[in-house]
Amino acid sequence: MNAGLRKRHLIFWILILIILPIIMIRAKINVPKQPIENKTYLEVNKQKPVLIKEINDMNDGLKFNFRGDNDKQISQLEVILVKPLKDASSTLFELNYNDEKGTYIGELSQTGVYRFPIKNQRLYGVLIFDEIKNDVVIKKVFQWD
Amino acid sequence: MGLNYQLVLWNKNKKVYDRYILLFVLLYLVLFWAITLITNRNTTLETLTIRSSGTLAILLLHIILSIGPLARINTKFLPLLYNRRHLGVTMFLIALIHGGFSIFQFHMLGDVNPIYSVFTSNLDYSSLHDFPFQVLGFIALLILFAMAATSHDFWLANLSAKTWKALHMLVYVAYALIVSHVFLGAFQQETSPYMPALIGIGFVILVILHITAGIKEVRKDRQTYKASDTDWKYVCEIDEIEEDRAKIFIVDNERIAIFKYENKLSAIHNVCKHQGGPLGEGKIVDGCITCPWHGYQYLPQNGQSPPPFTEKVATYHVKIEDNKVYVLPKALEEGTEVTPAIIK
Incomplete structure (x- = not known):
């Protein structure tokens, strides 16, 4: 390498050394801190014994089971993804009464069973959101008696 | 070094x-797929392909970026440098699989052009x-393609x-874009800290290697003379x-390689015309x-390729007095014939 190339290498590495750690640290700091009990881990979220309410949306390939330890108190939302979502990066949120994205519930990816602890007894609805496209994938309003 | 261009320059070593x-x-x-399928049977083929190719491309990029400074620090790594080009092309092809599958999975099902969709x-x-x-990854892929x-x-x-x-120095820009792509993308939903x-x-290993190699070069440059x-x-x-080896001498931050061979001394400019390799270390x-x-x-006597x-590089006058080697630190026209100094 000649002197010019050595200098260019030096400049590139000084810039990398300054810029990349800032991006890495800021990116990790900005990851939203989700409540730990909302994480989707089958090992953690064992199926609650009592099925209280069942809502099916077979057009979208989704089944929603509201479960609890007894038939009076819903404490778990079981989502069964029968067919894969078109959007690979999908996040489940509560739908608030303004029909907007509410509290974060968890992540959905491939077909299967997902269980999330919930505190809201009667969810107004849920919203599946694509975090990459920043777009609503499915909006589902629940009918309660 | 070949006279005629071949699509892929293979020799025994490179094969x-x-x-x-x-x-x-x-x-x-195979390991990535096996471990993922054992730990998560529901993973789809597309996701497996995207993740395995993405992580492999990043790993290969780290290896590629390590080879240059490693070869500067220890000449044992020079064979890797000699073969680095094929590793670079392999890395691009794997990155292309990652990018292609990602665009297919995330952008093909919409009603707009998938490339347009990446950006909008x-x-x-x-x-x-x-x-x-994804835009960062796409730009990095374009740079890797050009390379x-x-x-x-x-x-x-x-x-x-x-x-x-x-x-080809844009590889550093590509590296920065790829690290940003990963940290601002995949790691935003990555629950594992690993x-x-x-x-x-x-990143730390790369920085240490490049800084160590840089310091070694700076030390060499310290003893510099005016032309x-x-x-x-x-x-x-x-x-x-x-x-059959050389001593490197520095004038105006440029290096002169003084070679000893067959009881003679000749001096040429240290930088190879091919890719700037250090001739004095050959x-x-x-x-x-x-x-x-x-x-x-x-x-050695004229700096011309046989x-x-x-290709040709600049030459310099050399003389010997009382077993001491002297160089006239003014570059002659590239390819100028200079009578070697004779060792008596």
Whole structure:
């Protein structure tokens, strides 16, 4: 390498050394801190014994089971993804009464069973959101008696 | 070094090296797929492909970026440098699989052109959490494509060494874009701390290697002299130069390589015309100074590549007095014949 190339290498590495750690640290700091009990881990979220309410949306390939330890108190939302979502990066949120994205519930990816602890007894609805496209994938309003 | 261009320049060494690359790639993919399928049976084929190719491309990029400084620090790594080009093209092809599958999975099902969708589906550039990280990966892929497509001596000769080198130094921009792509994208939903930690460790290793190699170069550059066509400069004792090897002497931050061979001394400019390799760290093979990076050769007495090759570097006058080597630190026209100093 000649002197010019050595200098260019030096400049590139000084810039990398300054810029990349800032991006890495800021990116990790900005990851939203989700409540730990909302994480989707089958090992953690064992199926609650009592099925209280069942809502099916077979057009979208989704089944929603509201479960609890007894038939009076819903404490778990079981989502069964029968067919894969078109959007690979999908996040489940509560739908608030303004029909907007509410509290974060968890992540959905491939077909299967997902269980999330919930505190809201009667969810107004849920919203599946694509975090990459920043777009609503499915909006589902629940009918309660 | 070849006279005629071939689509892929394979020799015995490169074939062995390429087999190792292929073996490593297959082993990595098989292990990644096996471990993922054991721990998560529901993973889809597309997701497996995207993740395995993405992580493998990043790993290969770290290896590629390590080879340069490693070869500067320890000459044992020079064979890796000689074969680095094929590793670079392999890395691009794997990155292309990652990019292609990602675009297919995330953007093909919409009603707009998938490439247009990459750039327009998310415009939230002000948010770090929702940053359109795929754009960063796409730009990095374009840079890697330009590098892979021009990774051939045909382009090196036709673009000129300066332009070619400038283009290929964009690998650092690609690296920065890829790390940002990963941290602002995949790691925003990554619950395990291991993956970000691994990339962080990779970054630290690369920085340490490049800084160590840089410091070594700076130390060499410290003892520099002004160019002069009248003032002979003392270089060293004759015995300090090994047979068929060189001593490097620095003038105006440019390096002169003074070679000792067949009881003679000759001096040429240290920078190879091919890719800027350090000729003074090479040796005399078959009577020619041979670049340690890619084997380009020059005759010591005139700095010209042996016919039919046309590359040539600057030469310098050398003299010996009382077993002491002196150089006249003024570069002569490239390819100028200079009578070697005779060792008596």
